[in-house]
Amino acid sequence: MKHRDFTSDEMMTVAAARLLWNGCVCFVGIGLPSAVANLARLLHAPDIVLIYESGTIGARPTVLPLSIGDGELAETATAVVSLPEIFAYWLQAGRVDVGFLGAAQIDRFGNLNSTVIGPYEAPTTRLPGAGGAPEIASNARQTFVVLKQSPRSFVADLDFKTSIGFGAGHGARARTGARGAGPQAVITDFGLLRPASDTQELQLMACFENVDPQAAVRATGWPLRVAQQLEVIRAPEPEELRVLRELHARRLKGG
Amino acid sequence: MKHRDFTSDEMMTVAAARLLWNGCVCFVGIGLPSAVANLARLLHAPDIVLIYESGTIGARPTVLPLSIGDGELAETATAVVSLPEIFAYWLQAGRVDVGFLGAAQIDRFGNLNSTVIGPYEAPTTRLPGAGGAPEIASNARQTFVVLKQSPRSFVADLDFKTSIGFGAGHGARARTGARGAGPQAVITDFGLLRPASDTQELQLMACFENVDPQAAVRATGWPLRVAQQLEVIRAPEPEELRVLRELHARRLKGG
C-alpha cells in the first residue's frame, strides 16, 4: 500500500459509516462500531437511532463513550430502559435494522468467535466472551462485522463458535431459529466482504483504493473468493476524516 | 340481630382490618378490600404496604379511590411500575403477604367464582371475570376473602371455578402448583370462617356480637360446621367507625 494520510481504523470506520442510512436503527457496541454509527449520524444520517445494550435508545453523544454505559449516553437518549428490556422488547422483537459485531475470529460463513483461543476448558487466551453478540447475530435484521483481516482472525475453523453467521452455509442459517438475514457486510482493512447468494460464503466484493486484492487473499485463512467485478471503495473524504477526528478528539479531552 | 349503629359493610371492614398487621404487604382490589387495608393503615398498621394491580406500590391514599388506577394512588405511592411487573416481580415472586379477594360464589373449600352464573357458554349472568384474582389466589402467601353470606353466594357447587381455594380439600391444593397457603380467613356479615387443618373445609370460627351462629348456618348452601369454641368478634369501636367513615366521606367529597 502507498503512503496514506489516514489510518486503517479511520478507513474502516468511514467505509462502514457509509453503509448506514438515515433512520436506520443500529445496535452498537463500544469502540469502532460506536464511532461508525456516530460518524454516520454526524454526516449523512442525522436520524439514525443508536441503541446501546446498557439501555439507552436514541443516544446522541457528542463525545465517544469509552464504556457502553457512560453518562453521556443516558443524558442524550430518547429513553433509558433496563437491559432486560433492551434485549427483549427491542432486539429480540426485531426492531434493530443493523447490529454491529466484532470478534477475534471469523470463518468463511461469517460465524464468529469472541470466546476463547484454544480449547474452552484450557484456553491459551481467554477472550471476553459473548456479551450481546449471539443474540444480535440472530435477531438483528442484518449484521455488519468490522474486523481487521489476517490469517489469525480470518480462519478456516473457529476455535469456538460464539455467534452464528450462516452456519455451514448453503441455507443452513434459515433452518435454525435465527430470524435476521445475518452478516451482510464484513468491513476489513482491505475492503468489503459480502455473502454469496447461493453458498453464503463470504467473498471479497470491494477493495479500498490502492489495495491489492491478492493481499486480502493472503491475509485470509481460507481460499478467499474474489468477485469478478471488484469495486473500489474511495478513500475517506476530508470532511469524513475531519468529523471522525473531532469525535475522537472530544473523547480524548473528555477522557 | 339487634339494632346496631353501624352497617354490615362497616362491621366486615373493621373485622377484616383487624386481621392485618403492621408491615403486612397487601394486594388489594377496589371497593371493600381497599377500604379494609386503608383503615388498617390509619389505625394500627401505619407501615402496611398497599399494592394495587394498576402498578402502584406503597400507595397511601387519603381518599378511597373509585377505580384501581386513580391518580391519587400514583401520587402517594413509593413506586409506580407497569402492570406486567406487578404481576411478575411482585405477586408471582411471592412478595405479597395477603391478597384480598371477593367473588360472587364461594364453596366449602374456599374456591371462588367471579366469572358466570349459569353455564359459561350461555350464562344467565355474565360477571366481570377473573381479573387478578386467580393468580392472587395461588401466589399470595395467604388470601382473605370478604363476602356476604347467603345461600346464593355460599354454595355447594360453584357455577364456574375462577380462583383456587383448597380445591377438593384434604391437601388437594398442595398437589397443585399453587404456592401460597390459600384462603386463611373468610370475613362475612355473620363472622369469620377459617379452614379446618385436616379437611381444609371452611368452618365458622367466630361470630360478630349478638349474631346467632345458626343464622350463619342457614345462610350457607352447604352444611356449615361451627367451631365448638366459637369466638366473638367485638363490635366496631367508635374510633374504628370514625376513621372508616372519614375515609368514605372524603371519597364522596372527592368523587
Next chain:
Amino acid sequence: MAVFLSLREAIARHVQDGQSIALEGFTHLIPFAAAHEIIRQRRTGLHLIRMTPDLIYDQMIGMGCARALTFSWGGNPGVGSLYRLRDAVENGWPRPLALHEHTHAGMAAAYTAGASGLPFGLLRGYIDNGLNAVNPDIRRVRCPYTDEELATVPAINPDVSIIHAQAADGQGNVLIQGILGAQKEAALAGRKLLVTVEKVVERLDTHLNSVVLPGWVVSAIAQVPRGAYPSYAQGFYARDNEFYKAWDAIGKSRERFERWMDVNVLRAAA
C-alpha cells in the same frame, strides 16, 4: 417514523374492518376519543383486545363494532356491570361476541411476549381454573430444570394498538406519565401503533428514566386534548368518577344507550 395526522385520518388510514385491535390504558389514559372515531367510522368485525373492557369497549360492543373480545376483567370499576358487554354475551345483541377470556396475569404475560417477539408468555397461573376448559389458548410447558408445569399464553400481537399519552414532541417521541398498566407492552406488541396525545411540544420535559416511546415505533400521532375522558390523564384532568357511575343507568337500557351514543359520539365532531 411517526406521522402527525388528524384523528379522523389516523383511524381511516390504519384501522380496517375485521382487524384485531387493542386500545389499552389501565383505568388511566384510556383512549376514548380514538374509540369514538372508530365508532363514527362504522368499523365492524373487530377483534377487540383489552385487559379491562371498561366503558370504552362497552360502547364499541354496543355499537356493533366487535365480533370477538380478548379480556381479563369486564366490569365498570367500582360501579358494577358493563351492560352492553353483558347484553352481547347473554343475548347476542347487537351481535354475538366470541370471548377469549384470560386472567390479568395471563394477559400481561401475553402482551409482554408480544412486545418481546416471543411466541408465548409464561406464568405461574391458571391453576385449577375453569378458564382452562373454555379457552384452548391456555396451555402448559414443563420446566426443563425443575420439571414443574407452568401455564402459557400465546403472544398477543394486535394488528393495531392504540394508546393515549400526555405528550409527543416534534419527532413523535411519546411521553407516558403515571399509572402505566400494560400500555407500553400493548403499544410495542402492535403491528401498528396509533397514539393520541394531550399536547404536542417541541421538547419533552422528561427525566432520565421517564417512560418514552421513540417516534420511530409510532405509526401515527393525533393531538386530541381530553382524548382519555372520562378516564383521566395524570397532570391534565381527573377521572370523571361521576360519569362512570352515571354510565350504569345509560348502559343498562339499549334505547338510552343508543340515544346517548347518537348525541355524544355519532353527532359529535371528531
Next chain:
Amino acid sequence: MAVFLSLREAIARHVQDGQSIALEGFTHLIPFAAAHEIIRQRRTGLHLIRMTPDLIYDQMIGMGCARALTFSWGGNPGVGSLYRLRDAVENGWPRPLALHEHTHAGMAAAYTAGASGLPFGLLRGYIDNGLNAVNPDIRRVRCPYTDEELATVPAINPDVSIIHAQAADGQGNVLIQGILGAQKEAALAGRKLLVTVEKVVERLDTHLNSVVLPGWVVSAIAQVPRGAYPSYAQGFYARDNEFYKAWDAIGKSRERFERWMDVNVLRAAA
C-alpha cells in the same frame, strides 16, 4: 424492612463464605466499595454472578474470593482484558475458577426469571452457539403454539444481591437514576438485598415513574459516598475512564496487582 448499617457491619452480617452473590450495575453504579469490604473481610469460596465482571470481579477473583463465576462478558470495557480473570481461568491463579458462561440476553432472562419467581427464563437465543456444549444450564423448550424451539436459562436467585444507588430515604426506599442495566432484576432476584447509597435523605425527590425499590425488599443499607468509584453515579461523579485504562497495567502483573490491592483496599479504611 431495610436496616441502616455501616458497610462493614452489612457485609459481616449478610455475606458468608461459599455463597452465591451478585454485585450488579452495568458500567454505571458498580458497587466497588462493597466488593472491597468483602475482600477486606477475606470471604472465600464465593460463586460470583455478574453480567460484566469488570474491574470489580477482576479484583475479587485476583484476591481469591471466588470459586465460580456466572457471567456473559468478561473484558475491561473499551480497554481490553481482565488479567486477573484470565489468570484464574488460564492458570488457576490464585485458585481455579469454574465458569458458568452465558450471553447478555441469557443472563438478562435469567435475572428476570429470578425476580419473577419463575424457574426459568425464555429467549430466542443461543442459536448454533458453542456455549450450548459447555454450559449444561442452557436448554430448550418447545412452544406449545408454534412448535418452535426456544432457549431456556435457569432463574438466577443469588443468596445475596448487592447494588449501589444514588439515594435512600428514611424508610429505606432506594432511588436508582440513569442507566439501569439489570440492576433492578438482580436486586429483586436476591434472597437478600444489600444496598450502598451516595446519600440518605429525608424524602426522595422522585418523579412519578422513577425507579424506586421499596425499603421492605431491602435487607440492609449502608451510606457510602463514592461507593461506585471508579465506575460512576449519575448526578454525583463521572466514570474515571483513566483509571480503567490504568488498570490494564496494574492487573497485568500479579505482583503489581497485589501491591495495589494491599495499599488501596486492604489497608484502606472501610
